[in-house]
Structure formats: C-alpha cells, structure tokens
Amino acid sequence: MSAETSTVARILKPTILILIAVVAIASRLFSIIRFESVIHEFDPWFNYRTTQHLVKNGFYEFWNWFDEKSWYPLGRVVGGTVYPGIMVTSAIIHNVLHFFNFPVDIRNVCVFLAPMFSGLTAFSAYLLTKELKDSSAGLLAAAFLGVAPGYISRSVAGSYDNEGIAIFLLVFTFYLWIKAVKTGSAFFGLLTALFYFYMVSAWGGYVFITNLVPLHAFTLLLMGRYSNRLYVSYSTFYAVGTLLSMQIPFVGFQPTRTSEHMAALGVFGLLQLYAFAELVRGYVTPKQFKTLLKGGVSAVAIFAVVGLTVLSFSGVIAPFTGRFYSLYDTGYAKIHIPIIASVSEHQPTAWTSFFFDLQMLIFLFPAGVYLCFKELKDEHVFIILYSVFASYFAGVMVRLMLTLTPVVCVSAAIAYSTLLDTYLEKSEHVLASNLAGGARPTVAAATTTATVTDAPAEPKSKKAAARAAAAKAVESETKAKASTKESKETKEAKDSKKRFPIFNWDSRAMVIMQLTWFLFMFAWHCTYVTSGSYSSPSIVLASRQADGSQMIIDDFREAYYWLRKNTGEDAKVMSWWDYGYQMAGMANVTTLVDNNTWNNTHIATVGLAMSANEDVSYQVLRQHDVDYVLILFGGVIGYSGDDINKFLWMIRIAEGVYPNMVKESNFFTPRGEYKVDHEASQTMRDSLMYKMSYYRFAELYGGNAVDHVRGARMPAEGPTLNVLEEAYTTQNWLVRIYKVKDLDNIGRDLKDATAFDKGKVKKVSSLKRFVKA
C-alpha cells in the first residue's frame, strides 16, 4: 500500500508543483491582458533603464555608470548606489536567450521576470515547509504563496522591481539556513551565504535576513540548544556571507559599521566564545570552569560595552538612521524626516489590508505558529521568530507586508495541513503519529479507511498528495520512535476512538467541506484582488464610463512622448521626484530629482521652486537651468494622486531646508484648512504649483470650474503666469508641462513683459522714478 502511494506521490508532487507555478505565473498576467506588456509604476522604470544600459554597454560600463541625466547638475553614481541583482539577472537571462538565438526583447524579459520568479518562490515555500512539517504542507504553502495578494502586489508582470526576485531569495535563503542548522553541514551554510549574497545584491531588505538569522542563533543559544550544527552553519554563513555582501558597492563597509549589522557580528562573536567555553569545559573541572566562566563573561561584557560606546561616539559605528527609528516610532518620520513619511508605502498599515492581502491565511497564521510551538524544533523556533518580527514590521510599514506574506503562507499551510491530516487520514496512522509526536492532543483517531476514501468534495490530486505525504511522514516518524511503544499507542488509540465519537464520516465530511469551501473562497478572493487592485500599471489608468465601457486614460505616456519628441535631448525638466524615473525612462530627458531620494537638499530646492512665488521660483529655475516644469493635475478627471494633494509634502520638505522662505502655516486658511478655492490663502495662490495647476482651468468651464478632486468651486478669474508659459497639456489635463521663459530680451521683468504681450500699456510714470533723490 505505502509503496504504491509513494509512486503515485512521486509523479503527483512535481506535477502539482508545476501546476502551482503555472497558476502563480498566470495570475500575474492580468495587467498584460488588460493593458499591454509595459513596465509599471515608478521604480521599475529606473530598473528597466539601468538594465537597458547594462545590456547595451556591458557589465563594467554599468558598474561605473555615472548618470548625467538624473539629479542635474549633481549627477548620480548609478553603479555605486544601486542593488544590481535584478538588472544582472535580467541581463543574464536575456543574454542566454540570445545565445540560443531566441530574439527576446529586454523589455519582455523585464516584464516577465517577477512572475517567473514567483514560480520559484512557490517552490522554495514548498521546500521550506517540507522541512518544517511534511511535503503535503509544503504543497499547500506553495499554493498559498503562489497566489497570495500580499506577494502578488509587488510581482505582477511589468512590476520590474527588486522585490520581484528578492522574495524568492528571502524564502530560499531561509530554507537553506534551516537545512544548514538541521544538518550542521558547512555545505548548506555556504549555500545560505551564497543566496544571502544574491539577496544583498538584489534588495535592501537583506537586512531582515542579516538580523533574523543571528536572532535565531541567539535564541537557540539562550534556549540551551547550542550544538556543533549551529556553530558550523552560522559561522560559515556569517563569514562567507558578510565578505560576499561587502562586494556590492552600495553595501561596502556597512556590515562592519552600521548598527543594523551589529547583531550579526555580535552573535558571531558570542558563538565563538561559547564554543571556546565548551572546549574549555572539556579540559577543566566544573568548579574551575565556573570561576573561569564568571571571569570570562564579565571581562567580555565590560569589553563589549566599553568598545561599543567608544566606537559609537567616535563615529566609527554609524548611529541608527532615521529610517531605522521610523520602524520603532511610526510618528518619528512625520516629524523629523518628511521625505520618508511622504512615501505612501512607508505609511503604517491599515488593519483591513491584512485581510485584503492574506484573506483566510491571516486567521490560520496564529494556528500555524501555535503548532510550531507544539513542535518546537530548531527550525520551528525560526518560524516563530520570523512571524513575530515580520508581523511587527508589517504593521509599521505597508511595504513590509511583503516580508510577512511568506511566513503567513508557511504557517497557514502547517495549520491547514494539520487539519487535513487529522480529518482525512486513516485513523490508526494519524493516531499513531499524533501520539508519537506527543504534540496534537485532542485530535485523534477516526473510524475506518472507507470513510477517508469516501470523503467528498476534495480535489483528487490534493487528496492523494495529502494522503501520500501523511503516510510518508508517518513512516519516518514511526521509524524514529522506539517501536516498543507502538502496541501501547494503538491500544490508546482504540480507547480514544471510543471517547470521541464525533469522528464519524459525516462530521469529518462537514469539516472537510468547509475547509474546501475556504480554499475556494481564498482562490476567488486572490484572483479578484489581483485582477482588481494589483494589476494596474499606474502609467495607464482605466475607468468605466457611464455606459459601462472601459475608458483608457493614457495621459502620462502622452506627456512623456511629447517631451521626448519636442524637447532637445539635453532639456532639463523639473517635476516632483515621484515622476523622475518615469521621465528619464520614457521621455529620455534630464531630470532634477527622482525616486532615488538620496539628496534631501536637492529635493527641498525643487519643493521651494514649487511652493514659492514666481520671483523666487524663477531664480531657482534659472540657477538649475530648468527648461520645462511638469506637474500632475487631477482636477478635471478627479485623479486624486495629483501634485496639489502632494503639495503639503513639498512644502514640508522645502521648509525643512529653507525655513526662512517657506512656511507651512501660510498655506492654510486662517481656520487652518487646506483650500484651493476663493478661500485659499494668498501664499497658496502665489505659489507656482497652484498657478501651474489652475492656469486657465476656469476657462475650460467658462468661469464656472469645479475641481473634482477637492470638490472646490474655483474662482472665475484664474491665476496668471508670468515666468512660465504653457507648453503642453494632455487630453484629460492630467499632466501639464510648462516652459520656463528666458529673461526678457529688453530687460523688463517678466510680469511687465507678459502684460505688454497681452496689450497692456504701462501708464504710470514720471521721469523722476529713475532719478536718485
């Protein structure tokens, strides 16, 4: 019987895994079917642009790339400020395909990279969970992670971002780590280090690994579970991993300096000391050892504290950075670093989004963690730590939902598969294994084998897999246990059968049906969320018209295309930093600031140009050789992510650097409201952003304009612009481009020149105005 099952399982498991990968990839293709094969959002455009550079100019040119077209006139050292993993991955795939004469465009490689890697992620989730429980739970975890919206949100086709490959690397590194700890093999430790290196090259989130793994080691140490396995795996991982990670220029010497990396170093040191102590213990008497230990521990503690203090104060070890503080205090960034707080994905998570992104997994998750506690082997400790920390961070920042999703899927799979095991499997085996493990208390026994075979409403493959897996697990576990106990257990099982008559086939069927129903709901929800919320490229918008037909709003590309075709190649275009990457990628123009927010002063200067009055702005614009200014205005179609809504952040960031020139309170009405209509404050109306947004807006509606985003009735007389002239406004007014005027040819100020062009004649005048008193 068992041999037969395992043969079936051997065929079924790969098939299921392949099917899961196919589903994972397929559900990420909505955006391509709906729209087209384009790069989405903002950061992906930078990654795409750098990948193009890499493919075109080779690795060394990419490595030394100094981008003169961004952060004008400062420029950006791209090679040293980028995680090159994703670009190199795509370039390798591209080159391999071309080597075999598959002429695939690099754009398509980039677009499909994240979905392809999601298949691999599902596979690594399978491996990880298999290490924790068994392969049936692994299959469930793979299926969950394949379609969980929390992960899909960053890995749909076209979302060519670091996270697309980083989540795979995260899960796989964790799998390798667990394998290393379990086996105590230096080989797996080395593999962990190698994949850690790949992760470091791909995403800043590697810090999560470099803290979680030491934490795991440390916890095991505290639990008295020190072993040579732990020593070998951690030492290999840390030494090799750290050296490798320092090869990424962007990381450089950070592992030896910054506080984020100190935990790993500390645990490494601690393990050496512990190992040394263990060694010493073998050679001396217990009494001597006690004395030695006391002395040693206090000496090390004093040395460490003094050393750390000195190094921190002398600045060798960097103090905690703002981004780090903001993980502890969600209000910190808002007060101290508006540039971090202004990013929507750095906001604290709303509780609804946990359900939205994970659906039923979120309530299976604690159950899974509980089951881990029951088991509590080394690897389960890891999952518990992972879930605690990831839950915390996911609560602090929306984007960290991404790191939480894998552990939720794994835990939920453990919980779900335990339920299935309990309610599906042949009674005696389940019972045996349960009691043998000593872990599952109440769940025990069932009636007959026949019941299981008759269990309805379960997909055939899953059932078989679960059965096979369970059988296998049982096999191994029974082997591991002393066989002498077996008869006793069987006896007990018979007793419990009598005690729990609820395990009749009908009650089991009810539970199974309900569980299956949950699965259906989950799949339905995931598909719905993916298709509805996470598959919009955000450079193309879709809306429904009154008759239900779809209307595509393609203003962004329209504007970028206009810039590309109508401005010189060295035209400098100023915009808020959100659009920097897109402009560089799509319009091929020089930008002042972009989504790589490395220079707060430069961004604040742009904020100043946007929020100051025309005269001040003009100075800034001239100093930075700005030719065009690009803004987003959603007032016509009601697009709420426009620049007027982001304007307060611009003001705040500008105020941080130029407190004498910009004052946030001046932009509010006396009652403290943020208004754009006739009640708007004078400073607001004088600001360049306001003027650019509402320039000629009233004319569009014959003086009766209503801003659809803010629901404000605009004054009939719109603002006038003197230092800029309208260059282009897209179909739905979503993007407006202004050209910066040159200084007046005959030395007038631009206000007078504009008035003159409108036919106004200067009336004032006495000769004396030019004569000094």
Next chain:
Amino acid sequence: MALVASATSLTGPRTLVLLDNLDDADAYMDLWDDLQSRQFNVTLHDVKTPVSLSKYDQRLFDHLLILAPKMTAYPTGMNAKSVVGFVAEGGNVLVAASSELGNTIRELSREFDVEFDNRYTTVYDHFNYDQDLGKDRHDTVVVNTGTHLSTVDAIVPQKDIPGPILFRGIAHSINPSNSLLTKVLWAPQEAYSWETQDGDNESANQDPSVSGKDISLVSVMQARNNARIAFLGSTDMLTDRYFSAPAKKHGEKISPSGNRKFIEELTKWTFQEKGALDVVAVQHHKVGEEEAPAHYRIKDTMTYTISLAEYHDGEWHPFSADDVQLELIMLDPYVRKTLEQVPLDDQSTVGTFTTTLQLPDQYGVFKFAVNYKRPGLTYVESVTTVGIHPFRHDQYPRFISQAKPYYTSAASMGVGLLIFSFVYLWGGLESTVKTTKKA
C-alpha cells in the same frame, strides 16, 4: 554671405525710416548720404502709409529709424508689439525724439526702460547754449565730448569726435538698474528740463522734473539677443543744419560741431557695423590629447581654448582683451580663471584665449562658461556642458601602503592554513586528533 559682404552692417542693409511727413526727409540729406555710402538701402516712409516690419515671421527690414516724434499712432501694420518683436528677431532700432513727442514713442520707449520728459518740454542751459542756434531761448545745448560723452569707445570713441555736440530736444532718463542700457551722452551740470514757451505756464513755480547730469540726451540698449536700440532726445541733431553748424559757446572759441561724426559712429554701432563679437571655436581636451572627451574624470588636467573675432570696418578681425574669464559652474562656480591670449601675429584671423587647469575634486555635470559682457560689445555667452565623472573601479590604486598589515595577515593566514593542513594530514598526529574529536 553675399548679402553680408555687400553691406558693411553685419545683419543686413534693409533700412526703414519712419517720418512724420515725407517732406521732413529733406532736412536729413547728409544722413541719407552717409548711410547710403555705407551701403544701406534706405526706404523712407511716412506714418500714414501702411507698412509692416515682418512677414511670415521673417523680418522685412534689418534696421528701423524712427524719426517721427509727433507720431500719435503707428502706421497700419505696425504697433508697439511689432517693434518689440522686431527687436526680438534681431532688428536694430534708432529712435529720435523731440519736444513735440507724442505718446506712441513715449510708450514704446517706456518698454525699454527709457522715460522721456513730458510733451512740450525742452532741455535748457543758460551757460552752455549755442550762440547761433540757441540764441533766443538757450535751447540748443553745446555738449562737451570730453566730459559728457560715454567713455565706452566701442560705441562712440571719444577721441574721434572733432568737436562738441549740439543738441536741441527733449530730456530722458534711463532705469539705472537695467544693465542692458548705457548712457552715451548727457547734459551739462547747469542744464534743466523745462516747458517750452508755447506751452502754458501753470507749473512755473515747480522744480524742473530733471536737471544736470540726470538728463540723458542719447542712450543705447543692447538687447539680450544683441539687437541694438538707440534713443536720441533730439531729431535736430541729425539734421544737415546741425551737422554743418559750428559750435559757438559763450566764452569759448568756435569749433566745428561733432554731430556728423557722432551720429556716424552711433549709427555704425546701432546698425551692427562694429563692436560685434563672434565665438569662432571652443575647444577643450585633456592635456596631451587632441580630441574633446565625452566626459572628464575628477582632477583631470585639461586645456580650454576659445577663439573670438571682432567685426568692424566690414570684416572680421582678431579680438584682443585681457579680461576674458572661464568659469566651471555646477550651481556655483568651482573654478574661475582668466584666459590668456595667445599672441597675435600677421596670420591671425581670430583672437585665441586659452588656459590649462586642473578640474575640481567634485563630480557632476559642469558648465564650462565664458560669460563675457562688456558695454558696447556683443554679449559672449559660450556654455559647454561636460560631465565630470568619479574614478572608475579600476582607476584606484591596486595596493595601498596603509593596508600592508592586512595583506600580511591575510598571507600569513593562508600560509598557516597550508602548514596546518600538511601537519594535520601527514604529520603523524593521529592520536592527538582523536582525543580532540572526543572532547
């Protein structure tokens, strides 16, 4: 090019003269002769006849003389905007006013930050009047070129004017904060602007609106696009009569008036016959190389060369100066250095200015700018944008002395490992190994 060669003006020969009345033209016969001898095609026009300055966005004329002070409305086809537009397209304008100045010219001048005094006012001077022309009213002022003429030789060279200048007309003043304007000729200390006798005398007990050196008589502007505009407070000073009249000032000996030469030099400047500069070539390269690189590296030593030519007397000459500066700007100037002129010889057709410098230790996109603006000369604004890159990964020193302890430790570690391995594997220490393993 043929057009330019035939005319002595750099921008072309087509000249439109706007007169209040075509009959007035007779008074300026010498001026027309002078202009025609310098190959200008002069078209006379009165303000009644429709005329337009440009067609299909192309200028129809290269120069415009407005000798119609009384004009109250532009001829059909012209307006203030089209005159400003004409300047913006590179056309040069000379405006002469008089005491009977109408609003049209006044408003036009105002756009150029030039303000004429009220209608029916005249510049009077009871000390420096001409004893012939200003005998009755003291309204023809004799202006000493040594003290009241701009020292900017590029516009009107002081030494070439044979005598004092006779002026009869209206006062104006210019906005001192407008850097494009230059005062060329101004009134003597004792002069003042007052209403002409024919006007009513209601304001007799008021101070004159402007007096002494504050009264500009002739001013010029060079617009940012290098178009040139001249404002004269007097139409009379352009007439044959003033050209030929001797200047007779009380208590000084009679000398010929400098008007004709002054107007010749002024129109030469205004109509781009002199004082025009051209950037012939800009070259920059690393020392020891010839070609301009796509970008530099920080701390490179490089050479910058700019060649300038000056236009006068109908052809280009080498330009010479000792104050041409190069700036390396990234938001702020990082380097500012005076360029040295390569000595001229007979073969030189251009003035070459060059310097060699070390680039700053700062990467970014730099502008190599020569911003040479001197009154009377065409503005030279040459900007070359070049990136300065940081070191490449293979341009750092391979081994550094500070790291020797680390090299040593790494090497000793490697050697130690080798020795240990040998000893461990073949050193016959098996018994020791076993005990260690047990421990």
